[in-house]
Amino acid sequence: MQEQEYEQIFSRFLAKKGLRLTLPRKQILDAVFSLHSHFDAEQLFDVLRIRNAEVSLATVYRTLPLLLESGLIQHSMRQESRDVYEHIFGHPRHLHWICRQCGSVSETSLDDIMPYLERSAREQHFELEDFSLNLMGLCWRCKNENRNQ
Amino acid sequence: MQEQEYEQIFSRFLAKKGLRLTLPRKQILDAVFSLHSHFDAEQLFDVLRIRNAEVSLATVYRTLPLLLESGLIQHSMRQESRDVYEHIFGHPRHLHWICRQCGSVSETSLDDIMPYLERSAREQHFELEDFSLNLMGLCWRCKNENRNQ
DNA sequence: GAATAAATGAGATTCATTCTCAACAAGGAC
DNA sequence: GTCCTTGTTGAGAATGAATCTCATTTATTC
Numbered sequence: 001m002q003e004q005e006y007e008q009i010f011s012r013f014l015a016k017k018g019l020r021l022t023l024p025r026k027q028i029l030d031a032v033f034s035l036h037s038h039f040d041a042e043q044l045f046d047v048l049r050i051r052n053a054e055v056s057l058a059t060v061y062r063t064l065p066l067l068l069e070s071g072l073i074q075h076s077m078r079q080e081s082r083d084v085y086e087h088i089f090g091h092p093r094h095l096h097w098i099c100r101q102c103g104s105v106s107e108t109s110l111d112d113i114m115p116y117l118e119r120s121a122r123e124q125h126f127e128l129e130d131f132s133l134n135l136m137g138l139c140w141r142c143k144n145e146n147r148n149q
Numbered sequence: 150m151q152e153q154e155y156e157q158i159f160s161r162f163l164a165k166k167g168l169r170l171t172l173p174r175k176q177i178l179d180a181v182f183s184l185h186s187h188f189d190a191e192q193l194f195d196v197l198r199i200r201n202a203e204v205s206l207a208t209v210y211r212t213l214p215l216l217l218e219s220g221l222i223q224h225s226m227r228q229e230s231r232d233v234y235e236h237i238f239g240h241p242r243h244l245h246w247i248c249r250q251c252g253s254v255s256e257t258s259l260d261d262i263m264p265y266l267e268r269s270a271r272e273q274h275f276e277l278e279d280f281s282l283n284l285m286g287l288c289w290r291c292k293n294e295n296r297n298q
Numbered sequence: 299g300a301a302t303a304a305a306t307g308a309g310a311t312t313c314a315t316t317c318t319c320a321a322c323a324a325g326g327a328c
Numbered sequence: 329g330t331c332c333t334t335g336t337t338g339a340g341a342a343t344g345a346a347t348c349t350c351a352t353t354t355a356t357t358c
Contacts, residue, residue: 020355022305041345056307061346078227081315082345097275108269113262117284120257125289126246133282135266140274169324171336190314205338210315230346231314305354310347317342324335 006033006072006089013070027053028063032073032087038105040082077134079103096132099139101146106139155182155221155238162219176202177212181222181236187254189231217279226283228252245281248288250295255288 010029011021021029031047032039039047041060048055064085067073076086077096080103093114094107110133121128138146159178160170170178180196181188188196190209197204213234216222225235226245229252242263243256259282270277287295 018304020304022354024306054307058308058347059306062305095269097270097273100278106273108273112265112269116261120244120261121246121284121286124246124255124257125292126284127287127292128284129249129286131282131284133280135270135275135277135280137270137278138276143274143276168335171323173337203338207316207339208337211337300358302357303355306352308350310349312345312347314345315343318340320338322335322337325333327332328330 006087009089010067010070010072014066019066024053024055024059025063025066027051027055028060029067029072032067032085033089035087038076038084038086040079040084042082074130075132077105077132096134097139098134098136099142100136101138101142104139104141155236158238159216159219159221163215168215173202173204173208174212174215176200176204177209178216178221181216181234182238184236187225187233187235189228189233191231223279224281226254226281245283246288247283247285248291249285250287250291253288253290 007021007026007029010025014021014025027048028044031044031051031053034051035044035047041057041064045055045057045060048060064073068075068085072087072089073085074088074093075083077084077098079098093110095110097106097108098104113133117128117131156170156175156178159174163170163174176197177193180193180200180202183200184193184196190206190213194204194206194209197209213222217224217234221238222234222236223242224232226233226247228247242259244259246255246257247253262282266277266280269275
């Protein structure tokens with residue numbers, strides 16, 4: 001399965017930094033990849049408890065930056081004053097359309113604008129590592145709802 | 150001067166909501182437009198004190214959402230766990246290139262990708278109100294510095 | 299099997315932001 | 329004018345996500 005792959009990636013990443021893939025880290029990693037949508041630290045912590053993994057919230061918070069740096073997850077947005085992440089292993093990067101009314105998040109491809117961003121980065125000699133492209137407004141659902149009131 | 154213009158805009162916006170352009174709000178508005186770069190709530194508060202405006206931090210925090218909603222400022226990024234804003238009256242919208250090492254922020258035009266975003270919004274019947282397009286990495290300065298070490 | 303370095307949980311701490319509340323204005327109705 | 333409603337403010341308390349501390353445990357090396 002794919003499981004081995006992300007584990008290998010993380011394990012190698014950690015080794016390169018002189019760190020180890022411990023049980024808590026493995027459990028956090030698995031929890032992250034068991035989710036197929038956005039999550040924040042607290043939600044991830046809940047998933048871990050449901051899976052009977054004895055990992056503290058502190059360790060969750062400590063592991064997130066490592067996962068970010070390894071490239072396995074990305075910081076995808078900030079919602080309700082919480083940092084929201086998603087795993088991006090296998091996924092292509094995408095834009096987020098965030099409804100300010102119902103909070104729903106939908107995604108679209110970045111293909112059309114990626115070449116432009118890359119060219120722009122090259123022109124400035126900027127080394128692009130990460131980015132967040134979030135678009136806020138009203139989804140069609142909420143737009144219609146508001147109209148009918 | 151331009152001063153009247155943003156004041157009028159804000160005043161009208163407030164009136165539409167049954168609110169008034171009070172002295173503290175006027176002072177905050179002027180402080181915002183006296184700045185020509187990004188700022189957070191605390192920095193804005195400092196500017197107000199320097200200008201001898203007796204405005205509390207609470208009022209600064211209360212006024213920022215109003216300025217946002219009026220379209221006079223935008224939430225441009227989050228840096229060091231603080232929300233960073235900038236006024237956008239007269240300015241065209243832009244992308245932010247944020248260096249993770251030195252914290253510098255540079256801007257480039259959105260012209261090339263805006264049509265795509267608008268088309269994509271139309272296709273989904275999404276009413277676009279606001280967006281943040283932030284690109285993180287290393288600026289050329291820090292990239293060179295790292296190389297020379 | 300020391301010695302060194304990394305990891306962890308639990309709880310305390312930080313700090314940006316929001317909330318509460320009492321006091322104060324402004325404007326309309328009469 | 330006076331009453332009444334509604335908006336506004338400052339000061340400080342409260343919130344809560346994220347980080348830090350520290351004592352303890354675990355792994356690795358020599």
